[in-house]
Amino acid sequence: MLENKNDQRTPISDLGEFGLIDHLTKGISTIHSDTIKGIGDDAAVLKMNKNEVQVVTTDLLLEGVHFDLAYMPLKHLGYKAVVVNLSDVCAMNAQPKQITVSIAVSNRFTVEAIEELYEGIKLACQKYQVDLVGGDTTSSTTGLVISITALGTCLSGDVIYRSGAKVNDLLVISGDIGAAYLGLQVLEREKQVFAVNPKAQPDLEPYHYLVERQLKPEARTDIIKLLADLKVKPTAMIDISDGLSSEILHLSKASKVGCSIYEDKLPLDPQVITTCEELNLDSTTIALSGGEDYELLFTIDQKDFDTIKGNPNLTIIGHICAPEGGINLITRAQSQIPIIARGWNPLKNETHD
Amino acid sequence: MLENKNDQRTPISDLGEFGLIDHLTKGISTIHSDTIKGIGDDAAVLKMNKNEVQVVTTDLLLEGVHFDLAYMPLKHLGYKAVVVNLSDVCAMNAQPKQITVSIAVSNRFTVEAIEELYEGIKLACQKYQVDLVGGDTTSSTTGLVISITALGTCLSGDVIYRSGAKVNDLLVISGDIGAAYLGLQVLEREKQVFAVNPKAQPDLEPYHYLVERQLKPEARTDIIKLLADLKVKPTAMIDISDGLSSEILHLSKASKVGCSIYEDKLPLDPQVITTCEELNLDSTTIALSGGEDYELLFTIDQKDFDTIKGNPNLTIIGHICAPEGGINLITRAQSQIPIIARGWNPLKNETHD
Structure with missing residues (x-):
């Protein structure tokens, strides 16, 4: 009934979620x-x-x-x-x-x-x-x-923005990561089992923490309070719901900096490690790309190092460097791998590069 | 996979939109x-x-x-x-x-x-x-x-709430009503014609105002400014997007009052009248129940009567009375009919009583 004036037909998957948002909101200013x-x-x-x-x-x-x-x-x-x-x-x-x-x-x-x-x-x-x-x-x-x-x-x-990270700041993460994604994998597997045999009784006990992280995540209001109590004001902060790799790119882009994350510093729960072994998954990949861990990723000035180090709720996973340094993972073998966003992308319906 | 612990199965249509909201939000308090x-x-x-x-x-x-x-x-x-x-x-x-x-x-x-x-x-x-x-x-x-x-x-x-209307206040409406609903009817009819004959060229010109009210409604920020300029502060206010009959019930319930609306005062555009005749619809019913007219319904103290009367943007359609008086339409024949909500109810997928 209405004429279609759009000759161009670009599939949304060409842009992905963040690409589409950037595209649509380009040039929007506030008054x-x-x-x-x-x-x-x-x-x-x-x-x-x-x-x-x-x-x-x-x-x-x-x-x-x-x-x-x-x-x-x-x-x-x-x-x-x-x-x-x-x-x-x-x-x-x-x-x-x-x-x-x-x-x-x-x-x-x-x-x-x-x-x-x-x-x-x-x-x-x-x-x-x-x-x-x-x-x-x-x-x-x-x-x-x-x-x-x-x-x-x-x-x-x-108030803390994504854009405040400075060269030499430390990268800190609250809690541990990768569990929520594995919780989802375990539940998906049980769903398949159930589809084949509706009488199967799932034993989710070995995956208790993973399933809880998926089904009942918590927001880290306690970390906000902890930082206030410690009198540490992060320079930049973001939540890592879309996966660490995706969020570190957002933070670095907004702050116009690079960074290094150390593979051996990534905080993993023991259930994450054992379940990765069981499912034949690489735990570093899961930690970087899993998503749905509602933890906070933030940067602090080096002067706050002594206040933060050793706190069981917080892990220093790397540091900020100049933008020319790029955004890299330093592996256990000391090799340097550029981090790319592999978080889940609902507009591509698959993990994305 | 998960046991359904709900033995009771009440269809949502039993409650309708406002019933469901009331039910779910019952007892919610703020801290x-x-x-x-x-x-x-x-x-x-x-x-x-x-x-x-x-x-x-x-x-x-x-x-x-x-x-x-x-x-x-x-x-x-x-x-x-x-x-x-x-x-x-x-x-x-x-x-x-x-x-x-x-x-x-x-x-x-x-x-x-x-x-x-x-x-x-x-x-x-x-x-x-x-x-x-x-x-x-x-x-x-x-x-x-x-x-x-x-x-x-x-x-x-x-700030003006729904709950401030007092006995003897006047009921005022901005703009005119019923047009958006008729615009939808006209568009629905054209859609049917198009389904039968995709080459049909619709002539929407006689319904221009109706279609515009449906496809490009405006929010009455101008009325807010007008009232401020006139130094009239309404005692209660609501927007009538769900239909006049439904909204007058909300306002009266929140204010714990009754009211009378006069059929011959309802502001109708000439296109509403002619199109109701053409489609064999009762224009009063359309005005009361049409919905999607993003006009404002408000009450004013009688002392503001002289300031409001004769303003082309505003129409006094009735007055507030004691709750015992009920919520009534006074017809052209001077008979009194209780108003019931007949607005569109998306959770019943039909007009409701």
Whole structure:
């Protein structure tokens, strides 16, 4: 009925998620003086008052793309949907305060199923002391859609961007990495087993930590508090939900620097190591590209080294260098390999180079 | 694989959209002192600083539920998706300042198609002087999903809730109503004609206003400015996107009042009247239940009558009465008919009683 004026037909997969965002938001500028930071970080930053800024972030989760209800209980899904947004608030060094929750549901969901989802949402709100202040509820012709916006605040001088890393800063990561991805692999395997034999009783105990990291991740508000207590203000910060390799590239690009990450410093849980062996996967690759670990990656000035070193929640994994140095992994054998983004790309539906 | 612990299976259609929201958000309270108003109005209200509050609202739009790309050009869709959120900001008497935009797209969309969508989004941002500050871009296994969150500000004393209407206040509506719904009917009819004969050239000229109201609605920021200029502060306000009958019930319920609306006062465009005749529809029913007119419904104290009357942008359609009086339409024949919500309900997929 309407004429198609587009002669050009470029598949979205040509650009991928970040390419598409860059392409669409190219040249967008802001006009309000209280818009301090627009597109390009974990969250936007708005001026609230003389002393405080507000951060705003939003995430869209679709059934069949971001989650599979075959092994993701609705209550966990609700909890996780909140957490992934709070993690972005943390990555700005802010305290989460409010969320809005929009959902679209098809008629295959019952009221009781949506209650389960909301139980998880409310549980996360309670745990993280966040107010659920609004949203939208509508129908979907197919699967479940969840869109959450999270708001938080921090003192004006405390907000941390991706762009502040300086040459010789140290690269620090909270917690450990790779577990959430392996948790997903284990659950996917059980789903296949179940498809063949619905009476099979899965023994997930050896993978308990991995499965928990996948199904019930936490946002590192505790790390924000720890850093404040230690009086360490990172120079740059990002959450590593899309995988360490992808996020280190974002941070380095935004800060216009290079960096070296040491393979032997990557923090891995013992279950990650044993499960990688079992599944014949390279644990370094998993740690670099796994994704869905809602940990924080940040840079600190060398003067803070003594305060950070030895803290069981934090691991120094490398350092920032000049941009000419590139972004490299220093292997156990002391060889230097350029890091490329291999995180999961929902717009290419495959890992990407 | 996972045991279903839900024995009860209540279809969502039993509750409908507003019933489900009420059910899920029952008992939700807020803990942060800067959360002034949570769920239950057109937008949440947060404290920004000593003088100002921030309003936050979000809407989720799904292909096949909220729009049909057969007659909705992507550029118009982008524009409209922004406008529907800004309308909710207006309904709080606030000025829109920022939006975030999340989209999920399937691989049947090209980069050029998404560019079109963003052209419309950017156009709306430009027209309404709103900053696009963030969002999320991901893939969809089926149709297009758009989730927008809008933020705005107003002076602390100027924010208007649904709950402030008082007995004897006058009911006022901006613009005219019923046109957007008829625009949709006309477009649906053309779609059917096109399905039968793809060479048919639609003559939409007689329905120009109706189609424009459907495809390119505007948010009434001008009315917010007009009221400020006239120094009239409404006692209660709501946007009537879900249809006048549904919204008057929301306003009356929140304000714990009744009201009378006069059939002969309902502001109708001549095209609405002629098209209702042509399609054999009752224009009062369309005006009451049509929906998608992004106009404002508000109440004013009687002392403001002289300031409002005769303004071409505003129509006094009735007045507020005691709750015992009920919520009624006074027909041209002077009979009194209780108003029931017949707005479109996306969770029942039909008009509802």
